[in-house]
Amino acid sequence: MKDCSQCVVRNRAVCGGLQPDELEALGQLGRKQRVLKGQTVVWEGEDALVVANVIDGVLKLSMSTADGREQIVGILFPSDFIGRPFGQQSPYSITALTDADLCIFSRAAFDRFSRQHPELEHRLLRRTLDELDRTREWMLLLGKKTANERIATLLLELSTRMGETGCSTEQVDLDRFELPLDRQQIGDLLGLTIETVSRQLSRLKAAGVIDLPDRRMVVIQDRSRLQDLAAAA
Amino acid sequence: MKDCSQCVVRNRAVCGGLQPDELEALGQLGRKQRVLKGQTVVWEGEDALVVANVIDGVLKLSMSTADGREQIVGILFPSDFIGRPFGQQSPYSITALTDADLCIFSRAAFDRFSRQHPELEHRLLRRTLDELDRTREWMLLLGKKTANERIATLLLELSTRMGETGCSTEQVDLDRFELPLDRQQIGDLLGLTIETVSRQLSRLKAAGVIDLPDRRMVVIQDRSRLQDLAAAA
DNA sequence: CGATGTCTTGAGTCCCGTCAATGCACGTGG
DNA sequence: CCACGTGCATTGACGGGACTCAAGACATCG
Numbered sequence: 001m002k003d004c005s006q007c008v009v010r011n012r013a014v015c016g017g018l019q020p021d022e023l024e025a026l027g028q029l030g031r032k033q034r035v036l037k038g039q040t041v042v043w044e045g046e047d048a049l050v051v052a053n054v055i056d057g058v059l060k061l062s063m064s065t066a067d068g069r070e071q072i073v074g075i076l077f078p079s080d081f082i083g084r085p086f087g088q089q090s091p092y093s094i095t096a097l098t099d100a101d102l103c104i105f106s107r108a109a110f111d112r113f114s115r116q117h118p119e120l121e122h123r124l125l126r127r128t129l130d131e132l133d134r135t136r137e138w139m140l141l142l143g144k145k146t147a148n149e150r151i152a153t154l155l156l157e158l159s160t161r162m163g164e165t166g167c168s169t170e171q172v173d174l175d176r177f178e179l180p181l182d183r184q185q186i187g188d189l190l191g192l193t194i195e196t197v198s199r200q201l202s203r204l205k206a207a208g209v210i211d212l213p214d215r216r217m218v219v220i221q222d223r224s225r226l227q228d229l230a231a232a233a
Numbered sequence: 234m235k236d237c238s239q240c241v242v243r244n245r246a247v248c249g250g251l252q253p254d255e256l257e258a259l260g261q262l263g264r265k266q267r268v269l270k271g272q273t274v275v276w277e278g279e280d281a282l283v284v285a286n287v288i289d290g291v292l293k294l295s296m297s298t299a300d301g302r303e304q305i306v307g308i309l310f311p312s313d314f315i316g317r318p319f320g321q322q323s324p325y326s327i328t329a330l331t332d333a334d335l336c337i338f339s340r341a342a343f344d345r346f347s348r349q350h351p352e353l354e355h356r357l358l359r360r361t362l363d364e365l366d367r368t369r370e371w372m373l374l375l376g377k378k379t380a381n382e383r384i385a386t387l388l389l390e391l392s393t394r395m396g397e398t399g400c401s402t403e404q405v406d407l408d409r410f411e412l413p414l415d416r417q418q419i420g421d422l423l424g425l426t427i428e429t430v431s432r433q434l435s436r437l438k439a440a441g442v443i444d445l446p447d448r449r450m451v452v453i454q455d456r457s458r459l460q461d462l463a464a465a466a
Numbered sequence: 467c468g469a470t471g472t473c474t475t476g477a478g479t480c481c482c483g484t485c486a487a488t489g490c491a492c493g494t495g496g
Numbered sequence: 497c498c499a500c501g502t503g504c505a506t507t508g509a510c511g512g513g514a515c516t517c518a519a520g521a522c523a524t525c526g
Contacts, residue, residue, distance in 0.1 A: 087366075118351035125361065129317065139306045144302040195514090447491090
């Protein structure tokens, strides 16, 4: 990996705060890798040998019960940090939801490097704290919200997080985006079945709150109504 | 706060890795404070002016929907770190479940201090990563487990986490402990109603898996059966 | 134009939530 | 000491929202 200085996610990713020479050193440790949709990068319970930055694409973190019920416990977008530093095993699987470009490091090498670069650890800490907040918000959704509220919350969350992805200069349309998840995956994320997801989406469409031009596209037609339905704090 | 060197949670808390002089400096910033059962230290959505270490007692983190449904999003035990550093507002409330002793810092002062002490930030990072793993495990519970499995999982989790609390030298009985939560709070943590919690506990008792000598005490009589019922990964 | 995979829709069931009554421990005061 | 009130917890009856099972619709691709 030659030129971190050219990296599209450079400013937002954990490596953002580094000095040019530090960035150069970190770049020596990493390599760019493309993963295809559906491919799993890290397996739940296995030794976690790598960490990475997401350069492009969307990935999921998932955990499952002994009998195979699966829960998606996180969604990763460009500039997000992947993997479990300072831990032997990964408690979750990491799988690409779309084709994705990663900037991969061996976990051991990354751990060593970050311990020597407080600025990197600081950014990692902030990111982890943010992720923890988001995860706790999701606990509220899973523990207390109805199927309807869950779908509404998801659509709003995806709208904002997909929007952050783009450059701040270009104005993207937050009210129109493509779902990186199929219905099954939405169910696994919201703690619902595929049928319930489908029914609730149909209901929102029938109510004129959203439109679904095709299976993957979502258009938010009445955002304030959607916000009411999401029952946010 | 004069003598951090005497602190009972010193080795396990975030301050553990500091040098004596650093510990002294941090000690100058903090003060010990007792909070009573039921008292709320930080309010959801309010400016988070303080962070703290838990010296003794148990606290809850909770979030709620606009119409008042409450979800407990975390439980804090002695040596755990409280609060949201590097963020204006706290996304959750922090409330004492038992009388508790805290070692409180102003958030601004703590933020400043930790930025100058990488070892402290490193320990905070590890702790946050662990907490994130636990929170994600809880997402699996809330999204995919049945009422029965949730109760079984909670009892096992409490058993281990209450056990860690004591000194490593003295051998505590993991199979017998006092619930720091009432039935309503168990419900708010597991995404169930008080009635369902009560019914499932009664069921486990009737099956001889646990005993409930009184409202707060739990005795695990058949741990391996309880582990099966918890449907862990 | 079938074959396939994904999504939608419908009918029936069940687990958990709701509502309501009862039980139990504790404290207070007559 | 007992009557009474209060706060939790337990138990029961009932209903509803999401799950299960099953069929049908739709798009894509050979």
